[in-house]
Amino acid sequence: MSREKILAAVKFNQPAALPLPDMEVLNTLTDVRTDLVSKYKTIATAGGSFVYEVNSFDEIKTIINNEFKPGVKIISALDELSDYIYAETVKHEDGHNFADVELTVLRTQLGVAENGALWLTEKDMGSRVLPFIAQHLAVVIGKDNFVPTMAQAYQVIGAADYGYGAFISGPSKTADIEQSLVIGAHGPRSLSVFILS
Amino acid sequence: MSTTTTKDHPHLAADFNRDEPRVNWHDETLWWVRAKRDIAAHKLPEWELLRETASQIKFNVLSNLSTYLEQFEANATKNGIIVHWAADAAEHNQIVHSLLEQRGITKMVKSKSMLTEECHLNDYLKDHGIDVIDSDLGERIVQLANEPPSHIVLPCIHKKKEEIGDIFHEHLGSAKGESDPKILTETARQHLREVFLTRRAALTGVNFAVAETGEFVICTNEGNADMGAHLAEIHIASMGIEKLIPERKHLGVFLRLLTRSATGQPITTYSSHFSKPRDGSEIHIIIVDNGRSIQLGREEFRNSLKCIRCGACMNTCPVYRKSGGHSYHTAVAGPIGSILAPNLDMKKYADLPFASTLCGSCSNVCPVKIDIHDQLYKWRQVIVKEGYSPKAKTMAMKAMALTLASPALYRMGGKTGRLVFKYAPFAVNNKLNPWYNQREMPKAPDESFGEWYAKRKGAKNS
Ligand code: SF4
Numbered sequence: 001m002s003r004e005k006i007l008a009a010v011k012f013n014q015p016a017a018l019p020l021p022d023m024e025v026l027n028t029l030t031d032v033r034t035d036l037v038s039k040y041k042t043i044a045t046a047g048g049s050f051v052y053e054v055n056s057f058d059e060i061k062t063i064i065n066n067e068f069k070p071g072v073k074i075i076s077a078l079d080e081l082s083d084y085i086y087a088e089t090v091k092h093e094d095g096h097n098f099a100d101v102e103l104t105v106l107r108t109q110l111g112v113a114e115n116g117a118l119w120l121t122e123k124d125m126g127s128r129v130l131p132f133i134a135q136h137l138a139v140v141i142g143k144d145n146f147v148p149t150m151a152q153a154y155q156v157i158g159a160a161d162y163g164y165g166a167f168i169s170g171p172s173k174t175a176d177i178e179q180s181l182v183i184g185a186h187g188p189r190s191l192s193v194f195i196l197s
Numbered sequence: 198m199s200t201t202t203t204k205d206h207p208h209l210a211a212d213f214n215r216d217e218p219r220v221n222w223h224d225e226t227l228w229w230v231r232a233k234r235d236i237a238a239h240k241l242p243e244w245e246l247l248r249e250t251a252s253q254i255k256f257n258v259l260s261n262l263s264t265y266l267e268q269f270e271a272n273a274t275k276n277g278i279i280v281h282w283a284a285d286a287a288e289h290n291q292i293v294h295s296l297l298e299q300r301g302i303t304k305m306v307k308s309k310s311m312l313t314e315e316c317h318l319n320d321y322l323k324d325h326g327i328d329v330i331d332s333d334l335g336e337r338i339v340q341l342a343n344e345p346p347s348h349i350v351l352p353c354i355h356k357k358k359e360e361i362g363d364i365f366h367e368h369l370g371s372a373k374g375e376s377d378p379k380i381l382t383e384t385a386r387q388h389l390r391e392v393f394l395t396r397r398a399a400l401t402g403v404n405f406a407v408a409e410t411g412e413f414v415i416c417t418n419e420g421n422a423d424m425g426a427h428l429a430e431i432h433i434a435s436m437g438i439e440k441l442i443p444e445r446k447h448l449g450v451f452l453r454l455l456t457r458s459a460t461g462q463p464i465t466t467y468s469s470h471f472s473k474p475r476d477g478s479e480i481h482i483i484i485v486d487n488g489r490s491i492q493l494g495r496e497e498f499r500n501s502l503k504c505i506r507c508g509a510c511m512n513t514c515p516v517y518r519k520s521g522g523h524s525y526h527t528a529v530a531g532p533i534g535s536i537l538a539p540n541l542d543m544k545k546y547a548d549l550p551f552a553s554t555l556c557g558s559c560s561n562v563c564p565v566k567i568d569i570h571d572q573l574y575k576w577r578q579v580i581v582k583e584g585y586s587p588k589a590k591t592m593a594m595k596a597m598a599l600t601l602a603s604p605a606l607y608r609m610g611g612k613t614g615r616l617v618f619k620y621a622p623f624a625v626n627n628k629l630n631p632w633y634n635q636r637e638m639p640k641a642p643d644e645s646f647g648e649w650y651a652k653r654k655g656a657k658n659s
Contacts, residue, residue: 001282002282002283002284002288003282005284006266006282006284006438006484006486006490007263007266007267009486009490009491009493009494010262010263010266010438010486010490010493011263012494013490013491013493013494013499014259014261014262014263014493015259015260015496015499016260017257017261018253018256018257018259018260019253019257020253020254020257021249021250021253021254021257023250023446023447023450025243025246026243026246026247026250026449026450029242029243029246047462047463047466092476095427095428096394096428099390099394112464114453114463115453115463115464116463116464117464117468122475128423128427128475129423129424129427129428132420132423132424132427133424133427133428149449150449150450150452150453150464151446151449151450153449154445154446154448154449155446157445159445161472162472163472163473163475164469164470164471164472164473164475165469165470165472166423166467166470167452167464167467167468168466168467169463169464169465169466169467170466171466172418172419172420172466172467173418173419174334174335174382174418174419175351175418175460176333176334176335176338176351176352176382177334177338177353177358177361177378177381177382178226178356178357178358179226179230179351179354180358180378182378182379182382184382184383184386185334185382185386185418185419185420186332186386186389186390186393186419186420186421186424187419187420187423187424187466187467188420
């Protein structure tokens, strides 16, 4: 069996045990003067996201209604945004059914200021493919839900049990042709982030 | 699709160097990527601490690898993932094929995986009647061009947009002469969307596999790995044994380093954590050795297994930038590839450790602090000792060993060298020295540092 063969070879060849490093310094290295929302905003915008600071769900609705034509397929995972198809009710559908989704709206409790990333688990998504297959993605996050770096992000995630989770930091993009940045590779052509106060 | 070749690095580099404007463009593009990496790194005051931490985590991984592999297998299995083990490339390819065959699947979509390049999976599956489509844009381009990727992060960095336009015109029906990256990307988007929606199987690589949780992480900017995996009924993930990390929290270190080192972005657009298969689908992981356990036993070279495949060592390497990825005739090009390849076949890749100036720039940028240039130097010694020395180097090496061993000869050699440069450039710039075929040799300084220093000292003392 290859399993035994590989494990035996690895065991035989691996060097004497070395300790894991202390992570404490990285976990606590936090610039307390930084305003996380404004830092997030700067970095996410540079990465191609549209960031809106809003005070209510009505404001979010107005923006969505201005940006999207009436009648397009919008799926929302938020009960506060119930004018759209509710993700909970379609989450067991075959992913291929979402091929014509124009906009997916999700909510997260965790954003990272240093890199513009938003943490979303399968539970937040309804269906795993929804944040990828839609032409556009919008994510709602509370203004107090930001951490400075990935070190704190994983402290928040802790030992959470999820089937699937992803950090999403912007619209899908590529620079494979002569290093010129093109937004809208295979996933959403835009990411709108609503920071709710 | 991979080009088999008997040419070595100097000759392949010479081919690449025939088109000088292209070489300069390639060189400048990669240097620009390297510069973006510097800007990103300098923004983080804790950058060096991050590198050191990542390096120590990887040392710990290598020293406990058998335990972590078993732990990962147990946790992944508990999560409902099916784990396979492959001793070599052939076994890996057979496992993929049998998984597809059992389900009567003849078409598969694949996202970036350098391991499958190393295993020549596409060729194997093609021979067995399976159609594979690479979904990373750069990989799709080189696949249509019938070439291997020339860079692990930027697979078609060697191609001009006009050439890509021609390829897309021929294969994907874009307008003749169209070379706008936006329009070409949109063409690929439409074409690949149809592929994602019709493939029952998706294969992906793995960036990190977490022993503690049994989950694995894939990083992309395009979202192609996710589009493939979430729409397919079977997701096959291929990983080398060295992709393990101990705990989930360690992702926080590696995800901060990976993309900053690769392209200067603070993180990829998507960092996807696969822990359990979604309802009604399967996830299979193939854990591949293919020579890695041997490298682990080579004390001098085991550090190369710390590599997280960011590509920074290639972008910064003066030889890579001026010779192109294909000149390395192996799946992983550049400085790190030149350490990994001789482990697999010392004779075939004997030339690669010599494709370096040993300037050390690679080691300086490596996010996991691999002593890349030292290992290249050590490989040269091993290769010469084992008698695999590349022909062109043997004479020069013998002379050099003698010269370096004697300070008097060294000083004289320098003087002679400068005289040869000055009065007989053709003697150096000749066809015995293929690296210089398409370039003028630098102008030799009139005096050596030693001579200058002695003179200056004399002048000061008087
Ligand atoms: S050796 Fe270091 S710099 Fe080169 S690809 Fe690997 S991790 Fe990156």
